Structure formats: structure tokens, C-alpha cells
Amino acid sequence: MNRPADSAAVRRTNLSRVLRYIEAHGPCARTEIAAATGLVHASVTALIADLIGRGLVEEAGATVSGGRGRPRRLLRIVPGRVWTVVVQVNRWDIRLRVADLAGSAVHIERAPHRAPAGEPEPVAEAIAQVVARAVAQADGAHLGRVVIAVPGPVIGGLVAAAIPFGWGATDLAALVAEHLPDLPCPVELVNDANMAALAEYHALAVAGTSHPDTVAYIRADVGVGGGLLIGGRIHSGSHGMAGEIGHVPVSLDGPPCKCGSRGCLVTYLGLQALTAAAGLGAFTPGQDAAAVRAELDHRLRSGDPRALAALHDAGHALGAAMLAVASAADAGEAILGGYLADWAPWLTPGIDTRLTGRRTAMSAVGFAVSVGILGADATLHGAVHVGRDRILDDPTAVPTGDSGAPATADCAPPVSIGH
Ligand SMILES: [Zn+2]
Numbered sequence: 472m473n474r475p476a477d478s479a480a481v482r483r484t485n486l487s488r489v490l491r492y493i494e495a496h497g498p499c500a501r502t503e504i505a506a507a508t509g510l511v512h513a514s515v516t517a518l519i520a521d522l523i524g525r526g527l528v529e530e531a532g533a534t535v536s537g538g539r540g541r542p543r544r545l546l547r548i549v550p551g552r553v554w555t556v557v558v559q560v561n562r563w564d565i566r567l568r569v570a571d572l573a574g575s576a577v578h579i580e581r582a583p584h585r586a587p588a589g590e591p592e593p594v595a596e597a598i599a600q601v602v603a604r605a606v607a608q609a610d611g612a613h614l615g616r617v618v619i620a621v622p623g624p625v626i627g628g629l630v631a632a633a634i635p636f637g638w639g640a641t642d643l644a645a646l647v648a649e650h651l652p653d654l655p656c657p658v659e660l661v662n663d664a665n666m667a668a669l670a671e672y673h674a675l676a677v678a679g680t681s682h683p684d685t686v687a688y689i690r691a692d693v694g695v696g697g698g699l700l701i702g703g704r705i706h707s708g709s710h711g712m713a714g715e716i717g718h719v720p721v722s723l724d725g726p727p728c729k730c731g732s733r734g735c736l737v738t739y740l741g742l743q744a745l746t747a748a749a750g751l752g753a754f755t756p757g758q759d760a761a762a763v764r765a766e767l768d769h770r771l772r773s774g775d776p777r778a779l780a781a782l783h784d785a786g787h788a789l790g791a792a793m794l795a796v797a798s799a800a801d802a803g804e805a806i807l808g809g810y811l812a813d814w815a816p817w818l819t820p821g822i823d824t825r826l827t828g829r830r831t832a833m834s835a836v837g838f839a840v841s842v843g844i845l846g847a848d849a850t851l852h853g854a855v856h857v858g859r860d861r862i863l864d865d866p867t868a869v870p871t872g873d874s875g876a877p878a879t880a881d882c883a884p885p886v887s888i889g890h
Pocket residue numbers: 717718728729730731732733735737
């Protein structure tokens with residue numbers, strides 16, 4: 472005999488299957504959903520009635536197939552019924568994106584913050600202010616989740632360490648929630664590089680890339696980080712740091728690194744190392760990283776010999792780190808993000824030189840290098856993906872209609888407050 476808990480779980484799973492199908496293939500008819508999910512027609516009808524009651528699905532006209540039989544009523548999702556609020560926090564600013572159930576942005580904001588290093592509380596307050604402004608516009612949409620992407624490993628729901636801020640283990644989600652006592656949904660922390668890895672992986676797949684089982688995502692903005700994907704899912708490792716490639720040693724006697732080791736990848740590929748090698752003078756924390764990147768970019772595009780040599784040498788170091796991850800994790804692909812994607816044309820010769828030996832000796836074992844296509848938005852896209860998944864996995868998290876009229880997509884026009 473099934474226990475109630477089991478039948479509730481089965482129902483949740485079946486609601487998820489139906490909602491995911493309609494989200495991916497709608498408008499579609501009940502017969503099509505039944506055929507695709509393997510559920511009997513009566514169950515599909517009951518599950519759809521439930522989803523309609525929660526405001527997640529609506530009727531979308533009718534179609535007659537082949538000119539015979541009764542018209543089949545079509546169904547589609549109601550994108551504006553659920554909002555996911557995602558936040559990316561960096562050392563100097565907060566970026567926010569609100570997405571509907573279809574993943575489309577309905578609200579975008581970028582706000583500088585002046586929170587000093589060392590204490591998480593001022594950052595939490597700044598995040599809460601940005602979230603509160605977005606939530607105030609929800610107007611009937613159910614708030615599914617607030618997802619906060621942080622520049623540090625996340626273990627057990629805590630920021631284990633956020634080096635740019637000088638924090639140790641921090642329950643940032645709880646600190647933010649304290650400022651938002653009326654928030655009707657959970658706050659979830661995620662690692663920013665992992666979110667970018669997830670987003671680029673899916674975006675490249677949609678664009679036609681066929682990924683191997685294990686993929687390393689490597690990105691640089693000021694420092695160097697990344698993530699490891701296995702079977703399309705983030706593999707976080709023992710301490711939430713799998714794929715954090717910046718401190719892979721690529722030289723036995725290389726420059727000393729902040730981590731206490733020598734010759735780490737970041738000492739060749741980090742912005743500080745690149746600008747010094749390119750003759751821009753040492754980049755120091757507190758300098759405007761975007762302006763420094765723009766200057767180096769300009770020199771690369773105008774053919775400055777020192778800038779080109781700096782990127783060529785950095786490509787060698789990156790290639791060595793790729794060999795490490797190819798060997799240790801059996802990764803079959805590396806995806807480049809951040810300025811590594813922007814500057815791939817100048818890094819690639821060095822990377823190829825380093826990979827040539829392996830490609831020749833192990834020709835049956837492929838290793839591809841892909842360039843990310845989402846730019847600076849990759850982390851936010853990945854966080855939206857995670858937030859939407861929470862609803863698509865468990866539609867019962869959305870209350871039935873008595874909590875207020877479901878918003879339609881038309882009720883939530885895109886709102887942008889600066890970029
Ligand atoms: Zn290091």
C-alpha cells in the first residue's frame with residue numbers, strides 16, 4: 472500500500488513531467504502530453520487541472536487534426552505566473568535579473584555598492600535593497616526563489632569563503648533574508664563560476680556543440696576560476712571547489728601565489744600577471760578592472776607586440792592547466808569564459824602548442840576547446856536556470872489561485888533600471 476508521502480511525491484513528479492513538457496513544447500494538446508509522458512489520459516487531465524489551478528498553465532485555443540474528430544484544446548505555460556530573482560554580487564557591484572517561467576528577463580538592475588571588505592552584513596543589506604525593489608513590482612506573480620551567486624565556494628548553503636570580500640564561512644542567505652521579513656520564498660546561494668559553467672554548457676549545446684561527459688569551464692575576470700560539469704550537471708567536489716583551476720600549478724619554480732604555492736595558473740593568467748607582462752604596469756586591487764581590461768584589449772587589437780607576447784605565454788600556461796584537468800578528471804572539453812573568451816584568438820596559439828603533444832600521442836582521446844558565447848551575463852543566465860528548475864521540478868511550490876490572480880506575461884513588461 473502506498474503511503475501518503477509516496478503518493479504526494481509521485482504526484483509532484485508527474486506534475487513536473489507535464490509542466491516541463493508544456494514548457495518545452497507548448498502549445499500542445501492533452502493527447503500529445505499523454506503520449507510523450509506515458510501517463511494515462513485521465514491522469515494528464517487531472518494533472519493539468521491542478522497546474523491550471525496554480526496559474527502555471529492555461530488554455531490556448533484549439534486545433535483540429537486532419538479535419539476529423541473533436542477540436543483538441545491546446546495548453547501553454549503562463550510565463551508571468553512565477554518570477555525567479557537572481558543576483559550576482561561582486562566586489563564593487565550587484566547585478567540583478569528577474570526572469571519569468573520562460574526564462575525571459577522582466578526586470579534588470581545593476582547597482583554599485585560601497586560595502587567595505589571584511590564584513591558581510593553591509594553586502595547583505597545592499598543585496599536586500601536591490602531585491603526588495605524588484606519584488607515590489609511582482610504584482611500577482613508568485614516569487615519562486617531568490618538565487619544569489621557569490622564569488623566563492625558554497626558548501627551546505629553557506630559561502631565557505633569569499634576571497635574578494637575577505638569573508639570566512641558566512642550564511643549570506645540568512646543575512647539577506649533578515650532584511651526581507653516578508654519575502655515569500657527561499658533564498659539560495661550558488662557559486663558564480665558554476666552558474667556561468669552551467670549556462671555556457673547549455674547555450675553551446677543549443678548552438679550545436681556536442682559535449683563529452685566531462686567538461687571543464689575555465690574563466691578569468693580578475694582572478695581565474697571555473698567549474699566542472701559531469702553529464703551536464705555541476706560536480707562540486709568535496710569542498711565546493713571542483714574545477715577551480717586558478718591554483719593548479721603549471722610551473723615548479725613559478726612566481727609565488729597568494730595561496731601559498733608557486734607557479735599557479737593565476738600567476739600567469741590573472742589580470743595582474745597579464746597587465747604586468749604586457750607592460751601596462753602592475754594592476755593593483757582597487758583599480759578599475761574594466762578599464763584595465765579595455766586598455767589591454769585595445770593593445771591586442773592594435774597588434775602591440777608586448778600584449779601579443781603576454782597572451783601567447785598565458786596561452787601556454789592555460790594549455791598546461793588544461794592538460795592537468797584532461798588527465799586528472801578525464802575532461803574532454805574546456806569552455807573558456809570571461810576575458811579568456813574575449814581573447815581566445817590570442818590565447819589559442821599558445822594553448823595549441825601545449826596540447827599538440829597529447830593530441831598526437833593520444834589521438835583517439837579528443838580534447839576540444841570551446842569559446843563561451845554569453846559574455847558577462849553567463850552567471851545570471853545560469854542562476855535563472857537553477858531558479859526555474861526549482862519550480863519545474865516541484866510545481867506544488869506555487870499555491871493554487873486563491874493567493875491572488877495569476878499574472879499573465881502581458882502584466883509584466885520588461886523594466887530596466889540602468890545596466
Ligand atoms: Zn595559488
